[in-house]
Amino acid sequence: MTEILDATDWAILAELQEDGRIAFTELARRVNLSASATTERVRRLEAAGVITGYRAEVDLERTGYPVAAVVRLTYPGPAARHEPLRRLLEERSEILECLRMIGDDGYVLRVATTSMGHLEEIVDELAQYGTTTTNLVLSRPLPPRGPAVPRVGAPEQ
Structure with missing residues (x-):
């Protein structure tokens, strides 16, 4: 899809990433299209799976x-045996994001908890599936x- x-x-994507609640009329003004053409493009981007959702x-x-x-989380064994972990990921809303990795760690999870005790509970649950290493987040700079909007005429990397 990126080639088309x-x-x-890209301008539409940039605006929607900045404000997913922008009105189509304002979005159209910012990208120099009619509201109907803008709406059609957004719907096409949604249908193609480029835009996957809108979140607060x-x-x-x-x-x-x-x-x-x-x-x-280092989870030993073949991926076919990872179903119990996937169920836990669905059940625990404190687990905000999970990335499957190549390398020493099979999974990297971003979690948010109400207290250190709550974090310990989540880590203990995850430890049933393998070795865990936990890092506390101090801030989010x-x-x-x-993705950034490509500059016209810029060399591809």
């Missing part, structure tokens, strides 16, 4: 989850972001 994204598609960013501390951590 033009500059206008939530302040974890203000919602009662002040302890954030990254847990690395760079919040999650999407």
Whole structure:
């Protein structure tokens, strides 16, 4: 799909990453299209799976989850035996994100908990599946972001 994204598609993606609740009329103004053409492009990007959803960013501390951590999990054995871990990932809403990795750690998980005791409970549950290493998050100097809009005429990397 990336080979068929033009500059206008990238501009739409940039605006939606900045504000997923922007009105189509305002989005159209910012990308120099009509509202109907903008709506059609957004729907096409959604249908193609380029836009996968719209979410609210939530302040974890203000919602009662002040302890954030990254847990690395070394899960031995073939991937076919990982189903119990996948069930746990679905059940525990404190696990915000899970990445399957190549290297020493099979999984890297981002978690948010209400207290250190709550974090210990999550880590103990994860330890049933393999070796864990836990790092506490002090701050988030760079919040999650999407891909940068390519500059026209810039060399590909």
